[in-house]
Amino acid sequence: MVATAERSQEDAVARIGALFDTHHPRLYRLARRLAGSTEDARDLVQETFLRAARSPSSVPEGTSHEEAWLVRVLVNICRDRWRQIAVRRHHDPSISYPTSSGHPESALIAKSMVWQALEGLPPRRRAILVLYELEGKTIPAIARLLDVSAVTVRWHLSVGRREMVTVLESGGRS
């Protein structure tokens, strides 16, 4: 009985290792596009895998299911952090959402503005925009990945684009 328990323990740990090896590059790419900095992206990826490590039984079997689970957890962590900042911001308006570090050159300032506009979007909307516009995922694929309907994805895409344009036209003031 003890030997069986130890074997299943080893299996679970090996599975988490394999999960990390398979998914960390793709998860980091998504995290980097959702987070304001490299450090935040690293934190997001680590926290996502730590959640998997803490409850390995909740991670579904199969590469695509694993990926969808990890993406959902990552987006949820983003949302939690975003909400925490929103609450703090409600009490202290001087607190801002995490944004990319400022760049001195004008081209980089423009880039920074675009990314700042993206970072101003709610995390799920931001994730949908990144998955569609940058990763080239289809609407049904995003819907499956985030466990939402295709209509919801389309709505977030439309609203997200409009919000970004509004922010960019106003010169980055959100």
Add this chain to the structure above:
Amino acid sequence: MKAVNDLLREADPLNEDPGLSDVEVRVMRRAVVEAANERQAAGFFAYQPLAVGAVLVLMIAAGITTGRHLPSSRNSVSRPSSAPTVAEERRQLQFATPGGTRIIWTFDPEFHP
């Protein structure tokens, strides 16, 4: 004004981000695997007190059940008691051990040493 996807592509932080270094990947992987190990070990040991408790409860329940089915030894704890049956004029000596075994000796009235 450019389309949103063009703007996003141009401003994509991954254009200038080399990604995680090998060292970062190793450190992160170790942290994740250690967390999984700790969690699994904690889970395994968390069940042990439960198992010990369950065995104790079972043993107590078995003891109570067995005790109810055995004859009471309260009245005859190692104390010999003679109970002659008048009808048969046989003398008996009965006593019970603490374990509950009852021993009955019947004396033969025709026995004369």
